[in-house]
Amino acid sequence: MKLLKNILATVDFSPLSNKVIENAILFAQEFNSQVSLIHVIEDDDLSPNMKTVVKENYAKKLQEYANKVKSEGVTVNKTIIEFGAPFERIIQEAQNEDYNVIIAGAREASKGDSYKLGTTTEKLIRKNQIPLLVIKNRGIDHIKKIVCPVDFSDAAQRALKNAITLAEHFNAELYILNVFKPIDIFSKRFEVDNAAENKRLKATQEKDFASFLDKFQLKSIKHKIEMREGNPHQEILQFIEENKIDLLLMGTTGKSNLSRILMGSITEKVTREVPCNFITTKARDITDSYFESNLKSIESILNAARVLYKNKNYEKALEKYTMALKEYPDNIPVIIGLMETHKALGNDNKVTHFRSYAKEIVKRIWGDEYLEKFNL
Known part of the structure; x- marks a missing residue:
């Protein structure tokens, strides 16, 4: 069985970069992966001589992180220093090489920030096709609890496949969550029984949930299935807090997507506020193991x-x-x-x-x- 072979860890030398490296080591040790480290220098207007000096300086700093990875028994494939827009260079590197996952940090947002996770990370979520592991500023020794909210879309199906793979490897408990959003219709012309209609719609959604889960082999993992009622993104966040979840997996387009480059509205709201680390999946699986097992x-x-x-x-x-x-x-x-x-x-x-x-x-x-x- 192929494992998660290649990890690309993004480093900006902020304190959060240490968490990125810790998680790269955690995943690499579990999946016997090799890690590459990349740092992108945004100032592309420097003179050639100054570029050389700056690049050499950052290369030394990046090598310190590489040495830390090696000290944990993990293979470092290469270290990369680039000039340009960080998200563009990271995506370019990820597309040119066969990476299974990119790991990036999510900075603490300030009030009024347009990019709650940081400019680079949000653009990676929107435009990158490879699974992205986003690290929040919290320590984690092991992944014990994983949650995967689903809406029965193709994106949710891909996310759940990846969640099952990770739950198997980390021996983690997987929570599969679906949220029913009640309707509230008011009409002056027609009498609407919202309670009866919501009861009917919820019963239909429960059947759809069961049919969706029938596609997956869940017997080999510890798992719990739950359906909640309310505002989807609020219920997902509340569930994560209540159950002390370590890792969230979500597809970046679902039933509410407007275009291929936009996150689904629920995913966007959840990932901007979620306290735990999360993985977004779009066009590729995080490992090849699901394909190979089937x-x-x-x-x-x-x-x-x-x-x-x-x-x-x-x-x-x-x-x-x-x-x-x-x-x-x-x-x-x-x-x-x-x-x-x-x-x-x-x-x-x-x-x-x-x-x-x-x-x-x-x-x-x-x-x-x-x-x-x-x-x-």
Whole structure:
């Protein structure tokens, strides 16, 4: 089984950087990972000579953190000093290398701050595609309690997959939380029984919650399932406080998302106020272990789809490939299968769409040079 192999720890030399390093060591020791450290210098207008002096100075400081990581028996892959906008350079490094997770600190917000977590961290949450572990200013020796709020969306599904993986490795208790938000409708023209309608809606949501959880294997971990009623972000924060949660996992887009680059509104509200460390997931899983543990399942679906395609049963093949894509959105063989099937059905627009999607994934994970290898 592949572990969480590569961690990118961001360092700004503030006191919070020590917490970032401590958590990088914690995850690296648990998953047998290697760690890279990056510091980005924002002032890009320095003279070449001054840049050299500044870079050498920060390189020495960064090496001190690297030595601390090594002293804990963890491999340091490399240390990186860059000039430019921090979030851009961090994302660029993360995309160029095969990192499983980025670790960044969340500074204490001042009253009136637009960026409650710090400019760099909030922009990483919004624009980065790799799982992001955000560290709050609190010590943690071990992860004992994890919570994953879900709204049944694809983003929530991905977050829960990652939460299960982490709960297994840390032997932590996983809390799976869903919040029902009651409606309150007032109409002068119609009589509305809010209580009866909310009872009906809640019963439907409870069934949807149960169906959502049926997709996951939970028997191997300690877990609790809870449904609450009220304002979602307030209930999530209250649950975290009451249960002394160590780690929160949330998808960055859910039922309330407006675009791919925006956080879901509930996730945004929670992560800005939550007292514990948290991980946001978007387009990739934090480890490859979920995929590998279900490798036989995806191979079975692909083989069935290919047989259907070969027999010219294109509609059924399309159903199989679509089902596989929901589980494995970054799987290139699945996307190529969709392209071939849509081509056979004469759906040229769909072929173009999935080719663009495949190119985006290949460039993000492997780089432009691999496009030709995938015939894209």
